[in-house]
Amino acid sequence: MADEAVFIGPSPSSESYLRGDKILEACRTTGADAVHPGYGFLSENTDFARACTDAGINFIGPQPESILAIGDKIASKNLLAAKEPSIPLIPGYNGADQNIDNLIQQAIRIDFPVLLKASAGGGGKGMRIVHEAAALKDEIEMAKSEALRSFGSDNLLIEKYFGNARHIEIQIMGDKHGNVYHCFERECSIQRRHQKVIEETPSPMMDDALRAAMTAAAVKIGKLLRYEGAGTIEFIVDDASRKFYFLEMNTRLQVEHPVTELVTGLDLVELQILVAQGFDLSQTQLPNLKLNGSSIECRLYAEDPENDFLPCTGKIRRWKQCTAENVRYDSGIESGSEISIYYDPMISKISVWAPTRDQAIQKMSLALRETVALGVTTNRKFLIQVLQHPRFQSGKLSTRFIDQEGIHKQSLVPHPDEDRLAIVPMLWGWHLREQARTELKYIPSGWRYVKHKKQQDGYYGEVPERLIELQYEHVVKPGGWVPPNQKLAEKKFDVLYRAMVDQQPGEWRRAEVGLGKVVVDEDELGERSGVLRCTIDGVTRDYNIANGSIEHNSTEIYVHTKDFGGKQILFQRKDRLKSAAEGEDDVFSPYTAPMPCKILKLLVPSGAEVKKNQALLTMESMKTEVRLYSRHDGVVTLHVGEGDTIEAGTTLCEVK
Numbered sequence: 001m002a003d004e005a006v007f008i009g010p011s012p013s014s015e016s017y018l019r020g021d022k023i024l025e026a027c028r029t030t031g032a033d034a035v036h037p038g039y040g041f042l043s044e045n046t047d048f049a050r051a052c053t054d055a056g057i058n059f060i061g062p063q064p065e066s067i068l069a070i071g072d073k074i075a076s077k078n079l080l081a082a083k084e085p086s087i088p089l090i091p092g093y094n095g096a097d098q099n100i101d102n103l104i105q106q107a108i109r110i111d112f113p114v115l116l117k118a119s120a121g122g123g124g125k126g127m128r129i130v131h132e133a134a135a136l137k138d139e140i141e142m143a144k145s146e147a148l149r150s151f152g153s154d155n156l157l158i159e160k161y162f163g164n165a166r167h168i169e170i171q172i173m174g175d176k177h178g179n180v181y182h183c184f185e186r187e188c189s190i191q192r193r194h195q196k197v198i199e200e201t202p203s204p205m206m207d208d209a210l211r212a213a214m215t216a217a218a219v220k221i222g223k224l225l226r227y228e229g230a231g232t233i234e235f236i237v238d239d240a241s242r243k244f245y246f247l248e249m250n251t252r253l254q255v256e257h258p259v260t261e262l263v264t265g266l267d268l269v270e271l272q273i274l275v276a277q278g279f280d281l282s283q284t285q286l287p288n289l290k291l292n293g294s295s296i297e298c299r300l301y302a303e304d305p306e307n308d309f310l311p312c313t314g315k316i317r318r319w320k321q322c323t324a325e326n327v328r329y330d331s332g333i334e335s336g337s338e339i340s341i342y343y344d345p346m347i348s349k350i351s352v353w354a355p356t357r358d359q360a361i362q363k364m365s366l367a368l369r370e371t372v373a374l375g376v377t378t379n380r381k382f383l384i385q386v387l388q389h390p391r392f393q394s395g396k397l398s399t400r401f402i403d404q405e406g407i408h409k410q411s412l413v414p415h416p417d418e419d420r421l422a423i424v425p426m427l428w429g430w431h432l433r434e435q436a437r438t439e440l441k442y443i444p445s446g447w448r449y450v451k452h453k454k455q456q457d458g459y460y461g462e463v464p465e466r467l468i469e470l471q472y473e474h475v476v477k478p479g480g481w482v483p484p485n486q487k488l489a490e491k492k493f494d495v496l497y498r499a500m501v502d503q504q505p506g507e508w509r510r511a512e513v514g515l516g517k518v519v520v521d522e523d524e525l526g527e528r529s530g531v532l533r534c535t536i537d538g539v540t541r542d543y544n545i546a547n548g549s550i551e552h553n554s555t556e557i558y559v560h561t562k563d564f565g566g567k568q569i570l571f572q573r574k575d576r577l578k579s580a581a582e583g584e585d586d587v588f589s590p591y592t593a594p595m596p597c598k599i600l601k602l603l604v605p606s607g608a609e610v611k612k613n614q615a616l617l618t619m620e621s622m623k624t625e626v627r628l629y630s631r632h633d634g635v636v637t638l639h640v641g642e643g644d645t646i647e648a649g650t651t652l653c654e655v656k
Contacts, residue, residue, distance in 0.1 A: 004030050006026035006029060006030060008022040008023060008025075008026055009022055011340060011342040012342060013041060013342065013343070014149070017041040017042070018041055018042060018152070020042055020045070020047070020048040020051050021051075023035065023042070023048075024051060024052065024055050024057065027055070027057050028055075032057070033056075033057060033058060034057060034058035034059075034060055034273075034276060035052055035057055035058070035059055035060060036060040036269070036272070036273075037049075037059070037060070037061055037252065038252075038253070039252060039253060039254070039255050040344075043061065043251075043252040043253075044067055044071045044120075044250065044251050044252055045067070045152075046064045046067045046068045046071070049061060049062075049063075049064040049067055050064040058276050059276075060229065060272050060273060060276045061228075061229050061230075061251065061252060061272070061276075062174075062225075062227055062228050062229050062231065062251050063226075063228060066225045066226070066227055066228070066251060067251045069225060070221070070225055070249045070251060071120075071249065071250075071251040072119050072120055072155075073094065073117060073118075073119045073120075073157050073248050074094035074095075074096075074119045074155060074157050075119075076246075076248060076249055077089055077092075077094045077157070077246070078094060079224075080221070080224075080246060083224055084220060084221065084224055086217075086220070087217055087220070087221065087246050088243065088244065088245045088246060089245060089246050090159045090160055090162075090236060090245045090246070090247065091110060091159070091160045092110060092114075092157060092158050092159035092160055093106035093107075093109075093110065093157065093158040094119075094157040094158075098154070098155055098156065100137065100140055100141070100144075103136075103140050103156060103158065104133070104136045104137065104140065106158055107130065107133075107136055107158050108133055108136075110158060110159075110160050111160070112130065112131055112132060112133075113129055113130060113131045113161040113163070114129075114130050114158050114159065114160060114161055115127065115128070115129055115130075115158070115159045115160070115161040116128040116129075116130060116139060116140060116143045116156050116157075116158055117143075117156060117157050117158075117159065118143065118146070118147030118150070118151055118153070118154075118155070118156060119147075119153060119155040119156060119157050120147065120151040120152065120153040120155065125146055125147065125150040125151070126143045126144070126146040126147030126150060126151070126156070127143065127193075127194040128140075128142065128143045129161055129194075138615070138627075140156065142618070142625055142627065143156055144156060145600070145601075145618070145625060146620075146625045149620070162236055162238060162399075163400060164238075164239060164240075164398050164400060165236045165237060165238055165239065165398060165399055166187065166189045166203070166205060166236070166237040166239055166397060166398060166399065167187075167188045167189045167191065167196075167234065167235075167236060167237075167247070167399050168185050168186070168187055168188065168189075168203055168205075168206075168214065168234075168235050168237050168244070169185065169186050169188055169232045169233060169234040169235065169254070170182055170183075170184070170185050170186075170214055170215055170217075170218035170232065170233045170235070171183040171184065171185075171186065171230070171231075171232055171254070171257070171260050171268075172218050172219060172221075172222045172227065172230075172231050172232070172233060173229070173230055173231075173268070173271055173275070173281060173286060174222050174225075174226070174227035174228050174229065174231070174275070174281075175228060175275045175278075175279065175280060175281040176228055176275065176278055177280050177281070177282070178223075178226065179280070179281045179282050179286075180219050180222035180223050180227055181219070181281060181286040181287065181289070182215040182218055182219050182289075183260050183264055183266060183268075183286070183289060184201060184202065184211070184215070184260065184263070184264070184289070184291055185201060185202065185203050185206060185211065185214065185215070186199050186200070186201045186203070186254075186256055186259055186260060187199065187200050187201065187202075187203035187204065187205070187206075187397065188234075188256065189397040189398055189399050189401060190386060190392075190397065190401055190402065191399050191401075191402065192305075192309050192402050192408075193309060193624070196255070196256060196299065197298070197299055197301075197379070197383070197386075197402075198296065198297065198298050198299070198383065198386060198387075199256035199259055199296070199297045200259060200294065200295065200296040200297070200357070200360070201259045201260060201263050201291075201294070201295055202263070202291055202294065204357060204395025204397070205237070205239065205242075205395060205397075210237075210242060210244075213244070214235060214244055217233070217235075217244075217246075218233035221233055221246075221249065228275055229251075229272050229275050229276070230252070230253045230254075230257070230268055230271070230272050231249060231250065231251050231252070232249065232250045232252075232254050233246070233249050234246075234247040234248050234249065234250065235247055239398060253268060253269065253272065255299070255346075255349065256297050256349075258295070258297055258328055258330060258349060258351040259295040259296065259297045259351055260295075262293075262295040262326075262328070262351060262352075262353040263291050263292055263293055263294065263295045263353065264289055264290070264291070264292070265285070265292070266285070266286075266289075271284070293353055293354060293355045293356070293360075294353070294354055294355070294356055294357040294359070294360040295351060295352065295353045295354075295360060296351070296352055296357075296360045296361065296364045296387075297349055297350065297351040298349075298350050298351075298364060298368060298383045298387075299346050299348075299349055300346070300347045300348045300349070300350055300368075300371065300373065300378055300379065300380060300383070301345045301346050301347065301378060301379045302314070302339045302345040302346075302347055302376045302377065302378055303345050303377070303378070303379050304377045304379075305379050305381075305382040305407075305408035306408060306409075307594065308408075309379070309408065310594055310595050310621075310624075311341075311345040311595055311621050311624060312339070312345065312376050312377040312378075312595065313338075313339050313340060313341055313345075313376070313595070313596045313621075313648070314338075314339055314375055314376040314377075315336065315337070315338050315339075315375050315376070315549070316333055316334070316335060316336065316337045316338075316339065316347070316373060316374070316375050316376060317335065317336075317374045317375030317527065317529050317546035317547070317548075317558060318335050318372055318373075318374040318375065318529040318530075318544055318545075318546040318558070318560075319333055319334055319335045319337070319372060319373055319374075320371070320372035320544060321371060322350075322366065322367040322368075322370035322371055323370075324363065324366060324367060324370070326352055326353040326354065326363065327350070327351075327352050327363065327367045328350070328351040328352070328353075329348050329349070329350055329351075330348065330349040330351070331347065331348030331349065333347055333348065335521075335523075335529065336523055339376055340596075341595075341596045341597060341598065341621050341645070347373060347376075347378065348371075348373075350364070350367055350368065350371065352364045352367055357395070358393070361387050361392075361393060364387055365384055365387050365388065368380050368383055368384050368387075369384065369562035370562050372544045372560045373560075373568070374529065374544060374545070374546040374558040374560055374568050375546055375548075375558060378568075380567060381567040382407060382408055385407045386401075386402075386407060389405060389407065391405065417563075418461045418462065418468070418569065419468050419497055419498070419499050419509075420497065420509075420511060420536060421461075421559065421561065421569065422459045422461065422468040422470060422497060422571060423470065423495055423497065423511060423513055423534070423536055424532060424534065424543050424545070424559050424561075425459055425545070425557035425559060425571040425573075426457045426459070426470050426472060426495075427493070427513070427515050427532060427534055428518075428532055428545050428557060429457070429557070429573070430472075430474075430515075431515065431518045431520075431532070432520070432528065435520070454471040454472055454473045454494075454496070455471070455472055455473065455474075456469070456470065456471050457469075457470045457471075457472065457573070457574075458470060458573070458574030459557075459571040459572060459573055459574060460571070460572045460574065461569055461570075461571055462569055462570075465501060465502060466499055466500070466501050467499070467500040467501075467574060468497060468498070468499055468500075469497065469498055469499075469500055469505075469574075470495060470496065470497045471495070471496040471497075471508075472493050472494065472495040472496070472513075473493065473494045474491065474492070474493055475492040475493060475494055476492075490514035490515060490516050490535065491514065491515040492512075492513070492514055493512075493513040493514070493515065494510070494512070494513075495510070495511045495512075495513050496508045496509065496510055496511075497509055497511065511536055511537055512536075512537055512538075513534060513535065513536055514534060514535035514540075515532075515533075515534050516533035516534060516535065516540070517531075517533045518530065518531070518532050518533070519531045519532075525550050526550055527546075527547055527548075527549065527550055528546070528547045529544075529545060529546035529547065530544075530545055530546075531543070531544055531545070532545055541561065541563065543559055543560065543561055544559075544560040544561075545557060545558065545559055545560075546558045555572060555573040556570060556571075556572055556573075557570070557571045557572075557573070558570050558571075559571060591616070591628060591631075591651070591652045591653050591654065591655070592648075592649050592650060592651050592652065593619070593646055593647070593648055593649060593650045593652055594626075594648065595621045595648050596621060596645075596646065596647050596648050597619040597620055597621035597626075597645075597646060598619065598620050598621070598643070598644070598645050598646075599617060599618075599619050599640050599641065599642055599643060599644045599645075599646065599652075600617075600618045600619060600620050600625065600642065601617065601618045601642055602616075602617050602638060602640075602641070602642055603615045603616055603617055603618065603627075604616055604617075604636055604638075605638075606636065606637055606638040606653075607635065607636070607637070608635070608636055609633075609634070609635055609636075610630045610633070610634065610635070610636050610655060611630065611633050612630055612631065612632050612633050613629050613630065614629065614630045615627045615628070615629055616628045616629065616630055616636060616638075616652075616653060616655075617638070617640070617652065617653070619652075628652060628653075630655050631655065632655060634655040634656050635655070635656055636653055636654070636655050637653060637654045637655075637656070638652070638653045639651050639652060639653055639654075640652050640653070
């Protein structure tokens with residue numbers, strides 16, 4: 001953690017992290033003489049790097065001239081075509097004429113499918129695949145808009161899109177003495193929305209000859225630039241021909257750099273700082289670097305893979321990391337952290353090392369199952385499914401892996417043990433109520449005159465239409481007296497449970513249950529989370545649990561168990577739920593926000609007649625731009641304005 005923190009502005013990045021003047025002022029305030037620009041925002045901004053130099057502050061990165069020459073995707077291709085023609089380039093257009101009509105003609109010339117890319121950016125922002133001419137104008141406008149907001153430039157380049165290729169990058173490190181070294185490759189083919197999700201090194205397709213050719217090309221580019229610091233040369237590799245093409249260069253440290261550190265023993269940030277101080281890299285291990293073992297990184301995102309990977313916001317109600325050996329977390333969150341709409345939805349990078357790729361896959365699966373992130377929807381289950389997929393395990397990867405395999409599109413089916421898992425929130429609620437009792441504490445919980453009447457409870461799990469009913473009795477010694485020393489032993493319960501689907505009850509099933517140690521943490525708002533140990537039919541497990549917000553503290557209970565693929569299940573208690581009729585939409589189906597977002601632009605006025613599939617408005621969440629289209633002909637009534645920040649579920653408009 002930092003020793004000091006300086007407030008540089010509100011949450012929108014345009015008012016804070018993209019304000020170089022505020023960052024330089026923070027340097028002057030604290031007496032800092034160097035800036036490490038991180039992964040994004042101004043890390044590849046020539047003007048900011050130059051402003052640092054002019055202010056007498058060391059920019060820990062390449063010279064501004066290098067960023068200008070190669071950091072821009074259009075400039076980089078022009079440079080290599082002129083100065084280093086031996087580097088293979090992807091067919092495309094990278095000209096200065098950015099008129100939309102010209103871009104449309106260039107895309108048609110290249111032939112579909114084509115890839116639109118923000119010239120000044122990365123991370124999948126301002127990037128679109130276009131398969132037909134009819135969609136070009138809309139996609140170009142959206143790509144330009146997203147690029148301008150994210151990187152300050154709306155310039156695009158157009159490339160031929162390879163449908164079955166790998167994304168492999170080479171890490172390089174240069175110094176002020178003319179030395180440039182490579183740190184091997186990273187395979188980054190598992191992507192969604194053109195953004196990396198899983199990275200690994202070494203690449204499962206790599207052999208000595210291909211590695212030698214690709215690393216030599218990367219070093220050649222670095223020497224051409226007289227490059228200083230950490231940089232990454234990215235290539236597209238055709239799997240069938242094993243030919244590679246220059247994609248772009250990132251003139252900064254990459255998000256996925258931990259996998260390189262784990263297989264080489266390097267500290268890339270330390271090397272960046274040493275280079276900035278004038279250190280000669282030939283005196284390090286870089287000239288004789290060796291690969292050791294295998295490393296995989298997974299990006300844990302607050303997003304919903306089953307809803308087209310839309311980002312999710314909310315509060316991390318319980319956060320707990322896996323403590324196994326050779327598991328590394330790069331994260332800035334803790335229990336209670338808020339995931340907002342203003343930034344990328346990545347919660348944490350999780351990286352592992354093992355002697356072999358198969359062992360690394362196993363270790364990463366373990367780490368993901370044991371990582372607790374209760375309160376927000378994450379992609380953890382999806383990541384585990386990818387790791388366990390036979391095609392991934394065989395190393396047959398491509399940038400279209402996710403779309404081709406459709407793992408995220410699998411239908412929502414409750415886990416076969418979910419009915420029995422509802423016993424856990426029942427026990428959690430019982431324990432909290434027992435802790436809150438102030439009167440008659442030695443009378444058994446739920447005691448009543450009707451001897452055989454059990455206490456009742458009920459929860460909805462993953463499928464809202466499926467109600468899990470429970471009847472339970474706390475089993476105590478005859479006479480109803482609970483010995484004080486029983487507090488140290490398991491408390492016994494006799495439990496019946498069944499599922500109700502569409503008002504049709506299933507058969508009652510019985511479970512013998514024991515409640516062991518329960519640890520409850522409570523924050524300053526009174527919201528509770530903790531760990532509950534219980535035995536169900538002879539099997540003892542620990543479950544991480546968190547209640548919902550203070551308004552729903554007793555009705556929303558999040559449960560994490562590594563035995564369900566490490567996922568969380570949100571149980572909602574029956575007696576606080578609204579009836580189905582209360583939540584029904586009207587006959588004209590209002591258009592609601594699928595996620596918290598900001599309204600960027602209204603494309604039609606309220607009261608206008610619209611046609612089916614006509615664009616109504618543009619919204620943005622977590623740097624992802626989405627358009628809302630009319631589902632049928634009618635007259636639109638807008639309920640939001642440009643610049644509004646809204647919550648998920650807000651009615652945006654109606655079309656009648």
